[in-house]
Amino acid sequence: MFQTGKTKVALLLEALEKSYGKIKALHHLSLSVEPGQIVGLIGPDGSGKTTAMRIATGLLTPDNGSVRILDIDPFIRPRQAKELIGYMPQRFSLYPDLTVSENLRFFSDLYLVTKHDRIERQERLMKFSRLGPFTNRRASKLSGGMKQKLALMCALIHTPSLLILDEPTTGVDPVSRQEFWNILRELAEQGIGILVSTPYMDEASLCDNILMMYEGRIIGTGKPEDITTLFPDKLLEIRDIDITEIKRKLQMKYPTLSVQRFGDKLHIPYSDEEQFETIKSAVPDRTQVNPIKPGIEDTFVALMSKPNITADYISEESG
Amino acid sequence: MIAPVLYLIRKEFLQIFRDHAMRGIIFVVPLIQLMIFSYAVTTDLKDIRIAILDNDKTIASRNLISALVESDYFKLVSTAPNPKHLRHNLLTSDADVTLWIPLGFSEDLATGNGAQVALNVDGSNSSIALRALGYTEAVVRLQAMKSLESFIQASITIPSNQTPSTNWDLQDEDQIATSPRIVPQIMNPRLIEPVMRFFYNPTLESRYYMIPGILVLLITLISAFLTGMAVVKEKELGTLEQLMVSPLTPAQLIAGKTIPFVVLAYFELAVATTFAILWFKLPLVGSIPLLALCALVYLLVTLGVGLLVSTISNTQQQAMFTVWFFLIFGILMSGFFFPIENMPVIIQKITVINPLRYFIEIIRGIFLRGATFDDVLPNLLPMLVIGLVIFSAAIMRFRKRTK
Numbered sequence: 061m062f063q064t065g066k067t068k069v070a071l072l073l074e075a076l077e078k079s080y081g082k083i084k085a086l087h088h089l090s091l092s093v094e095p096g097q098i099v100g101l102i103g104p105d106g107s108g109k110t111t112a113m114r115i116a117t118g119l120l121t122p123d124n125g126s127v128r129i130l131d132i133d134p135f136i137r138p139r140q141a142k143e144l145i146g147y148m149p150q151r152f153s154l155y156p157d158l159t160v161s162e163n164l165r166f167f168s169d170l171y172l173v174t175k176h177d178r179i180e181r182q183e184r185l186m187k188f189s190r191l192g193p194f195t196n197r198r199a200s201k202l203s204g205g206m207k208q209k210l211a212l213m214c215a216l217i218h219t220p221s222l223l224i225l226d227e228p229t230t231g232v233d234p235v236s237r238q239e240f241w242n243i244l245r246e247l248a249e250q251g252i253g254i255l256v257s258t259p260y261m262d263e264a265s266l267c268d269n270i271l272m273m274y275e276g277r278i279i280g281t282g283k284p285e286d287i288t289t290l291f292p293d294k295l296l297e298i299r300d301i302d303i304t305e306i307k308r309k310l311q312m313k314y315p316t317l318s319v320q321r322f323g324d325k326l327h328i329p330y331s332d333e334e335q336f337e338t339i340k341s342a343v344p345d346r347t348q349v350n351p352i353k354p355g356i357e358d359t360f361v362a363l364m365s366k367p368n369i370t371a372d373y374i375s376e377e378s379g
Numbered sequence: 380m381i382a383p384v385l386y387l388i389r390k391e392f393l394q395i396f397r398d399h400a401m402r403g404i405i406f407v408v409p410l411i412q413l414m415i416f417s418y419a420v421t422t423d424l425k426d427i428r429i430a431i432l433d434n435d436k437t438i439a440s441r442n443l444i445s446a447l448v449e450s451d452y453f454k455l456v457s458t459a460p461n462p463k464h465l466r467h468n469l470l471t472s473d474a475d476v477t478l479w480i481p482l483g484f485s486e487d488l489a490t491g492n493g494a495q496v497a498l499n500v501d502g503s504n505s506s507i508a509l510r511a512l513g514y515t516e517a518v519v520r521l522q523a524m525k526s527l528e529s530f531i532q533a534s535i536t537i538p539s540n541q542t543p544s545t546n547w548d549l550q551d552e553d554q555i556a557t558s559p560r561i562v563p564q565i566m567n568p569r570l571i572e573p574v575m576r577f578f579y580n581p582t583l584e585s586r587y588y589m590i591p592g593i594l595v596l597l598i599t600l601i602s603a604f605l606t607g608m609a610v611v612k613e614k615e616l617g618t619l620e621q622l623m624v625s626p627l628t629p630a631q632l633i634a635g636k637t638i639p640f641v642v643l644a645y646f647e648l649a650v651a652t653t654f655a656i657l658w659f660k661l662p663l664v665g666s667i668p669l670l671a672l673c674a675l676v677y678l679l680v681t682l683g684v685g686l687l688v689s690t691i692s693n694t695q696q697q698a699m700f701t702v703w704f705f706l707i708f709g710i711l712m713s714g715f716f717f718p719i720e721n722m723p724v725i726i727q728k729i730t731v732i733n734p735l736r737y738f739i740e741i742i743r744g745i746f747l748r749g750a751t752f753d754d755v756l757p758n759l760l761p762m763l764v765i766g767l768v769i770f771s772a773a774i775m776r777f778r779k780r781t782k
Contacts, residue, residue, distance in 0.1 A: 117624045142626045153617030169386035170625040
């Protein structure tokens with residue numbers, strides 16, 4: 061009943077609950093990933109992204125709720141489910157003392173990929189990832205970006221239908237990050253469902269769907285171009301050379317005001333023109349104050365402070 | 380589903396042989412250990428340093444001295460001019476043993492009423508002291524006997540009785556002092572002569588006793604340490620999670636992580652055994668297949684320990700120290716160095732759960748006595764039970780963690 065159209069949902073998490081002792085890591089978490097869709101999980105450390113992903117891969121058992129990988133319950137048929145998943149953990153987790161091709165070979169062996177298929181796929185993946193010249197290099201001797209690409213190749217060698225990537229680009233240089241996302245987009249076009257977590261808001265905009273997570277809950281969801289409509293107020297931006305001083309003054313004068321600093325700018329939500337004028341009059345004349353469109357990060361911050369306006373993703377989708 | 384296990388094993392060997400340190404641990408360290416242990420860990424006492432004061436200066440006293448000095452056991456370090464000097468030799472540790480042959484030794488001997496010599500031993504190392512005392516006493520006794528025989532044969536008239544008036548005291552109460560009183564049978568000193576023979580290790584070479592024990596240590600180290608470390612290493616690298624998200628079953632994972640170390644342990648046992656036989660001329664009286672079978676049962680224990688430790692350790696250091704902690708107790712209470720019979724009763728009872736104890740007993744039995752399956756069974760069975768318990772506990776904890 062949760063399927064959209066005829067294709068099976070690549071990943072469906074329903075009403076997951078998970079606690080570590082007294083700490084509740086997941087509160088009634090639900091999400092779905094369609095085949096060919098890139099779903100981005102964004103949220104600060106400790107918001108439950110990794111826990112949700114580890115439950116999806118079968119590494120953790122939820123206290124409550126259900127998991128389906130292409131309609132398969134991984135806790136009833138773990139083997140079948142595991143064959144459908146490609147997983148890249150947050151930390152680089154390949155054998156550093158094995159070469160690029162030995163790592164690929166080992167992981168293809170684990171999934172019982174035939175020799176013929178392996179050779180063909182390895183060639184294709186090497187070209188695709190441009191790791192070709194480094195086939196015989198030890199994994200420990202690769203750069204950060206190359207390591208992540210190799211990890212992705214190892215997760216792909218058994219042609220999974222669902223990719224689960226936990227912060228795959230953390231600590232990777234901007235060029236390699238761009239390359240990595242190009243690869244993800246190509247994979248999605250081949251029909252693979254991708255669940256990816258990221259701390260980078262700019263990467264969130266490359267997803268098909270964004271799930272904002274905070275304290276084990278999904279606090280907002282939508283397409284990157286739509287999700288900012290969840291921003292409850294209007295937003296203004298203040299630019300000045302001495303932004304620290306202005307922030308301090310504003311917060312002293314209006315303690316209830318939510319003032320967020322982005323580099324040399326301040327973002328402040330406001331409700332109406334009157335409030336806009338009040339803020340403007342509170343800063344020096346030289347300071348620029350302009351209304352702007354809220355970004356993903358503004359939205360996240362706004363929703364974070366009001367965690368109860370949770371948009372229920374599943375019920376929206378299934379109607 | 381054997382294939383994934385074989386792939387895991389291949390990967391494990393690939394990693395082991397690529398690691399310089401690992402190659403050293405597996406191929407070089409065991410031979411070095413075998414050499415050093417076998418030569419150094421010996422309870423045979425040679426070259427006991429002896430200082431002698433001969434006030435008698437007769438044929439009998441000189442014969443006694445040369446009998447001592449010519450044996451392999453003693454090395455004459457000083458001929459003292461007076462008793463004070465003897466005492467000084469002991470005090471400064473120049474000598475382990477001092478012997479004082481008083482004036483009248485020869486005469487006393489000839490009376491047949493017994494002659495006395497003063498034997499003082501440095502007791503600060505009790506195990507050396509006791510053994511040195513034993514050797515010296517044996518040589519003195521034997522020599523006295525011979526001298527007496529020659530007296531009798533020469534039909535020397537027995538001189539009038541004299542009670543020895545020598546002051547035996549070297550003025551040191553801390554030393555073990557003994558004065559063997561030699562009371563010969565005048566008519567026939569060799570009326571009863573026991574003919575002794577030691578079975579299985581006729582010359583009582585301590586090496587024959589130690590080497591089988593060292594073999595046990597070697598395969599314990601290889602199997603328990605390396606298995607534990609190999610699993611924890613995957614945990615550290617995060618690759619254990621990668622294996623757990625793959626379709627591998629816990630059973631396949633355990634097999635893939637333990638079988639390489641079974642192979643290595645057997646390899647190690649074979650190399651060390653060959654070396655022990657060829658180099659140290661250690662006799663292997665018993666059957667090799669029986670040895671292999673018992674080793675397999677023992678590996679069940681050590682691999683189980685390795686796995687169990689890996690489930691409670693997060694780093695290789697933790698795993699190493701945990702295994703080491705148990706290994707020390709295992710070795711000390713195994714009868715490897717100290718006989719279990721000498722331990723307090725309560726400790727003896729605790730050693731019932733010490734698998735090393737059984738395996739050392741088994742391996743000594745097979746090597747030296749040619750023990751058969753029936754002979755080793757009383758040791759094999761408890762070892763099997765311990766192995767099954769530890770290994771099942773390890774599997775249960777492992778499965779729980781991989782679930």
